[in-house]
C-alpha cells in the first residue's frame with residue numbers, strides 16, 4: 512500500500528512536503544492506521560507522530576486520515592482506504608511542530624477559558640456533594656470527551672477565529688459544567704460566553720459531530736448553551 | 746477572560762443572533778406576501794401597484810422590512826469581515842482593511858435605507 516505522509520520540520524524545511532512510502536500490509540487482519548504508521552517508522556524513524564494508549568482513550572493521535580480527522584489507533588484501514596492509498600496529514604488549522612505533531616496550545620487555552628472544573632459556593636458538605644441519578648444522567652454524552660481536538664480542527668469557525676471562538680470541544684465541556692446540578696456558577700459561566708464570538712460563531716454545520724471518534728455531539732451542546740443564554744437574557 | 750466586541754457596537758452575540766433570525770422571518774414574510782399579491786392579481790397595473798403601497802399598513806410593513814434588511818445585512822457583513830478580514834488571514838493590514846470595508850458597508854446601507862424611506866414616502 513502507498514502511504515503518503517506529511518513531512519515538515521520547521522527548523523530545517525522551507526516548506527512542508529508529502530513523502531511516499533511503500534508499505535507491505537500483512538494479510539489476515541484489518542490493521543489500524545496507527546499500526547501502518549509503526550510500519551512506516553520501521554522504514555524511516557524520522558517520521559514523527561504522537562500516540563500513547565493505542566486504544567482510543569488518551570486522544571493523542573488525532574490526525575487527518577485520507578481527508579478526515581480521526582484517531583489513528585481506532586481507525587481501521589478498511590474504513591478509510593480506497594485505491595490502496597493512505598494519506599496522513601496533521602490536524603488542520605494548528606501550527607505544525609513536526610510532521611504529524613501539532614501545537615495544541617490554543618486549543619487548550621480555549622478549554623482553560625471555560626473553567627473546566629466544578630465551582631460551588633455552598634458550604635462544603637461533610638462527605639460529598641450528592642447528585643440524583645437523573646441529574647447525573649444529564650452529563651452523559653458530555654463528560655466522555657478525550658480532548659483529541661478532531662472536532663475543533665475540523666470546524667471552519669475555529670480555523671478563522673481560534674483565539675475568540677471556543678470551538679466545539681471547549682463548548683461541549685462548557686455545557687458539561689453548565690448542566691451539572693452541583694455547579695453554582697452558571698450565571699458567571701454564561702456571562703463569559705455571551706459575546707459574538709465565544710459561542711455564536713458556531714454556524715451549526717456539524718463538521719464537529721461528523722468526526723468525533725467518541726460519537727459525541729458538540730452541536731447539540733452548543734444549542735443547549737444558546738437556549739440557556741436566551742433564557743438568561745429574557 | 747472576556748472576548749471584547751468593540752466593533753459590533755457593543756451588542757451581545759445573543760442579540761445579534763436573535764436580530765438575525767427575527768429579521769430573516771420578516772424578510773421571508775414580505776417576500777411571501779408580495780408573491781401572493783402578484784400571483785393573485787390577473788393584471789398588475791401602475792395604479793394597482795401604487796395603491797398597494799399607499800396604504801398605512803403596507804407602508805409600515807415595508808419600512809419594517811427595510812429596517813430588517815439593513816440590520817440583517819450589517820450583522821452578516823460584520824460577521825463575514827471578522828471571519829475573513831483578520832490579522833490571522835492577511836497580516837497587520839487587516840484592521841485597516843476591515844475598517845474600510847465595514848465603513849463602506851455602513852455607507853451603502855445608510856444610502857439604501859434613506860433612499861428606501863424616500864421612495865416609500867413619495868407614494
Ligand code: SF4
Pocket residue numbers: 655656657658659660661662663679680683722723724725726727729
Ligand atoms: S468532542 Fe469528540 S472530537 Fe472533540 S475533542 Fe472531544 S472526543 Fe475529540
Ligand code: SF4
Pocket residue numbers: 665666667668669678679712713714715716717718719720729730733
Ligand atoms: S457545528 Fe459549530 S462547532 Fe461544530 S463544526 Fe460547525 S461551526 Fe464548528
Ligand code: FES
Pocket residue numbers: 561562563564565566567568569570571572573582583584585
Ligand atoms: S493513541 Fe491514545 S487515542 Fe489513539
